Amino acid sequence: MIIVIQCADRIGLVAAISRLMADKGLNINGMQEFVDNDEDLFFMRLDVDQTDGAAEIEKDLRQILPEGAIVKVNPVPEKKIVVLVTKEYHCLADILVRNYFKTLGATVQCVIGNHTTLQDICSRFDVPFYQVQAGADKEAFEEKLVGTVNQYEFDYLVLAKFMRILSPDFVLRFPMRIINIHHSFLPAFAGASPYRQAHERGVKLIGATAHYVTNELDEGPIIAQQIIPANHSHTVQDMVKAGKEIETAVLAKALKLVFDDRVFVYKNKTVVLE
């Protein structure tokens, strides 16, 4: 059973929480906590040997925690996701493979593409695929998108190289539930064609960033980032190719962290309790 807590900090919180666990005879397999002293915020993730009684544990926890605490006991152990794609396969295929072998920590409900390029790979894995074409009318496009995703229950929308910018209206419907992979080490090279920008600037490393989507383009809370070395001999196409490998790796890592309930969001930042 996983327990996550986010609340105002005060002296004795760890003692009180771990005392409660001990009183209930719960063995703690793992406990990570973090205090942001600037913001006086307390974050904790507990992994305890227990499978039932979630409601009671949550009630008891609330009694010892400050007003306004966010407490989740036994959050959905198997997340549900909808994946949005365009034409590039690398992130999607990685997700489909892990989904198929039950190592994703989530179930892919369906995949939506604005092209049909990736329809076949989905059907090979028996995952429903829907085409929603992106035309000139963005509002109509997003309406269809919302209609399609809402046919499914899901915890997160994963933008696995979905090369369209979503409107604030769309984003607001799913706050902190949309996860994107951007192909640069943000905040460098936000926006379009980051590898072209990187090539022009002559950087000696290229990267990828997985982040929650907010209204500000490529400005949402960062979950995971990684880089690889680059040099003058890399063309833009070489960077694109090399970048795909880390985009895949970074998105996989970020999803794993999110699905394991290790990521806490506040102030446009994340606390990742590993």
Add this chain to the structure above:
Amino acid sequence: MIIVIQCADRIGLVAAISRLMADKGLNINGMQEFVDNDEDLFFMRLDVDQTDGAAEIEKDLRQILPEGAIVKVNPVPEKKIVVLVTKEYHCLADILVRNYFKTLGATVQCVIGNHTTLQDICSRFDVPFYQVQAGADKEAFEEKLVGTVNQYEFDYLVLAKFMRILSPDFVLRFPMRIINIHHSFLPAFAGASPYRQAHERGVKLIGATAHYVTNELDEGPIIAQQIIPANHSHTVQDMVKAGKEIETAVLAKALKLVFDDRVFVYKNKTVVLE
């Protein structure tokens, strides 16, 4: 004030310890703990806002901890070290610079070399240097070594590229107090000429390992390791040169961890609470 605890594990330990801190009105700035479930061992490092009353805190802690617990409250905040060298300057110079600028977390008492190559750099930093020549008679050499180091109070002996193997007798005098930097990613390429071995084996990465010295050559508990890429174009000399950079970095990192009381040793392994 730093508090380190190593003891048998049992349910409620964290609760009891953090309760004690709360009762004493001590604010916990940082707390890292680890439980080795295979060995039922508990490790904790606390950083609390307090400067006095160490003896009483230790007494109170012992009352709530299992028999045989190792408890250190306010361990020596500024370690003292003696550095042993041969001819290579890179690790020693790094230590001397940090020592001079008071960022080492320890004070260098003296440097002992079996050659005089590094005497001048020591004198430039006003650090005493002693030559102890290594002749055919190892016993006599080590006796002189012991005699020299024992003129000083010290917590650790740091072998900063000291290219001699110390006898079990010598090592036993300073258990878990001798720290060595070995120029390979152990356990690969233990013993002599690791870069030559690496070159012959055609590895694609080379590394360095900082570890406590035990009787088994290059087999003591590992504190820190790091690697850098290598390839066919590197000669042994290129590897030696590139290796010096990571040897310096890895030893610096390991020393920082040890001097900050973040390293716990058991079963020929370390727990590093960062």
Add this chain to the structure above:
Amino acid sequence: MIIVIQCADRIGLVAAISRLMADKGLNINGMQEFVDNDEDLFFMRLDVDQTDGAAEIEKDLRQILPEGAIVKVNPVPEKKIVVLVTKEYHCLADILVRNYFKTLGATVQCVIGNHTTLQDICSRFDVPFYQVQAGADKEAFEEKLVGTVNQYEFDYLVLAKFMRILSPDFVLRFPMRIINIHHSFLPAFAGASPYRQAHERGVKLIGATAHYVTNELDEGPIIAQQIIPANHSHTVQDMVKAGKEIETAVLAKALKLVFDDRVFVYKNKTVVLE
């Protein structure tokens, strides 16, 4: 057109080769060369704008190169491979996905498993799967293996987590044509259960190594290696899980290098001209 050359070194080789290319009006897009001065060996990889006349170019090259030169002009551009597996899916799935999307640089002819665990994923990608059960009689097992692989034309046998040791007899049939992924940073932790060994030794990094298979277990020429940090909190299972990610990445990278004709073998080492 790719041209690879491996021969004894002598002054003027680069001049002679590039003069020949210039005389033929061939534009050189990329040229990498390496000289092993200890062994007096010369290695070169050329990428030229040309699609035909391979035989003539090879003939002309041989006239200016030392006796005994290995020259390949326009080597098989699309390699054929047979993949051997046991139960773990990660490396195989990565290969199947790249194969399906035509980015592997090779075509998977078939997959052979000593278990049927991975049969379904192969059939989803329309790749033939054969079970060859490994019983007590190793000779019989390998005979069946040889019989099965020989139904296909192939350039390389890829051991994608094939957890059986092949006999010298088997290996000798396919010299420098068998590529293995070993789950440690060789030469550390050769043989069985490398993660268990790594856990016991308390290393601070774990790795993976792709190498050609020779008669010496885990001692063949290394093609690619990579590591990730590890620490005391990692159980063996954690290491296994984290390790799968780099095993996949390292094997993918090694295969790409081999399929691009960038890997030269000599003296149990590789030269990788990137």
Add this chain to the structure above:
Amino acid sequence: MIIVIQCADRIGLVAAISRLMADKGLNINGMQEFVDNDEDLFFMRLDVDQTDGAAEIEKDLRQILPEGAIVKVNPVPEKKIVVLVTKEYHCLADILVRNYFKTLGATVQCVIGNHTTLQDICSRFDVPFYQVQAGADKEAFEEKLVGTVNQYEFDYLVLAKFMRILSPDFVLRFPMRIINIHHSFLPAFAGASPYRQAHERGVKLIGATAHYVTNELDEGPIIAQQIIPANHSHTVQDMVKAGKEIETAVLAKALKLVFDDRVFVYKNKTVVLE
């Protein structure tokens, strides 16, 4: 003897150059070349067994190279540098140590600080130190700076954590001769307080960039970059501390590349022939 060439590209350049070397009986120990196909530019670095006849080799090379070629035969083997600092010691101390042990590839002529904090470390290494105070009058400050540096012959001005922005006038006096270390992975977090910016943005990696100084703040050609992982638990101060280690490493690496004549500049980018 090192030979560097930068010129317009044309077919047969490598052949012509290596033929010339062969004709002169010069043995090539190392040759790296790069062609920027977009710009039709050719770059080459040769390392040949020869110590004299530089002028003649240069003349002969010019005859076979396109008009306007930049050719340097036997460029200054031991560069001379002037180092500018403020208060932080880490980069300067690293340079002084390498200078003292003759592994810098350059000689430090003098150090100039706008504070006296680092005077003592310089005097310990017998390196002249000058204070040039930065007051309200920037023009006067830079005039004094120019006056001081011009007392010495030097190839490069190294800004080793010199926390002042130099005016275009100053920069123009020393085009592509001023090297700076910036404490972020540019182009992210240019300008002041990059670690504070990084902390606020919640990035998962921090970095350092060594670059030539041009009129655009932190926009000059990048020579070397590196990053280290960061996370939510790092305060700005932690980032500053961790950052110093890579700032030191990145500047050291960049200087080595520049002093070895491996860095070519064009179009606000560098080609680094390693």
